[in-house]
Amino acid sequence: MSRIDESGYFHKAMMITKAMFPGVFIYLVFAGLSKVFDWNIFLYLSPDTVRQTGFVFVALSVVSFPLAREVEKHAVKNAKTGDGLLKRLYFSTLINLGIGEISAFFGVIIYVMSGDIRYFFLFFNICLLHIILNRPTYAKWKKHMRERFTSLPDEDD
Numbered sequence: 355m356s357r358i359d360e361s362g363y364f365h366k367a368m369m370i371t372k373a374m375f376p377g378v379f380i381y382l383v384f385a386g387l388s389k390v391f392d393w394n395i396f397l398y399l400s401p402d403t404v405r406q407t408g409f410v411f412v413a414l415s416v417v418s419f420p421l422a423r424e425v426e427k428h429a430v431k432n433a434k435t436g437d438g439l440l441k442r443l444y445f446s447t448l449i450n451l452g453i454g455e456i457s458a459f460f461g462v463i464i465y466v467m468s469g470d471i472r473y474f475f476l477f478f479n480i481c482l483l484h485i486i487l488n489r490p491t492y493a494k495w496k497k498h499m500r501e502r503f504t505s506l507p508d509e510d511d
Contacts, residue, residue, distance in 0.1 A: 357436050358495050363444040367490040374451050375485055378478070381458045385465055385474045396469035404468040411460040415480045418457065422450040422488045430498050439502055440495070447490045454484030 358364045388395055429446035433439035461477025 358440065358492065358499065361437060361440045363440040364490060364492065364495055367444050367447040370448065371451060371485065371489045374455070375482070378455060378458050378481055378485065381462055381474075381481075382478060384462065385471055385478075388465075389471055395466055397467050398469055399467045401468075404464065404470075404473075407467060408464055408473060411457075411464060411477065415457040415460060415477060415484075418453045418484060419487070422453055422484070425449050425453070430502065433502060436499060436503055439498060443490070443495055443498060447488075450488045451485065454481055454488060457481040457484060 387393070426443070426446045429442040429449075430439055433442050457477045458481035461474040461481070464477065465471060465474035
C-alpha cells in the first residue's frame with residue numbers, strides 16, 4: 355500500500371469529485387424546469403448586453419483551464435512532507451472543482467439574462483469538461499510525490 359492510499363486525502367478528493375460531477379446536473383434540472391414550466395424568470399436584456407457578457411464569461415471560463423494548472427503547481431510548491439503534499443493536492447482539487455463549477459453558474463446567469471437555453475448548455479459543457487480534465491488521478495498524485503520526494507520506493511502500478 356502506498357503513502358497516497360494510506361493518507362486518505364486521495365480517497366476524499368475522489369469522493370468529492372464523484373459527488374461534484376452529478377451535482378452539476380442540478381443546474382441542468384433548474385434550466386430544464388424553468389423552460390418546461392415557464393417560470394418567467396428571464397430578464398430579456400438587450401442582445402448586445404447578453405453578447406458582451408457572454409464573451410466575458412467565455413473568456414473567464416477558458417482562462418479557468420490554465421488557472422487550474424497553476425493552482426495545482428502553486429499548491430505543491432512549498433510542501434515539506436509527504437502528508438503536507440497530499441493535503442495541498444487535496445485542497446487544490448477542491449479549489450479546482452470550484453473554479454470549474456463557476457462556468458455552469460455563468461451559464462445559468464446568461465440563460466436568465468437571455469432566455470436562450472443554448473447559452474446554458476455551452477457553459478454547462480465547459481464545466482463538465484473542466485471537471486473531467488482536472489479530476490484527481492492516482493498517477494498525477496504519484497508523479498507529484500516522486501518529483502518532491504525522490505527517495506520513494508519503486509512500486510508496481
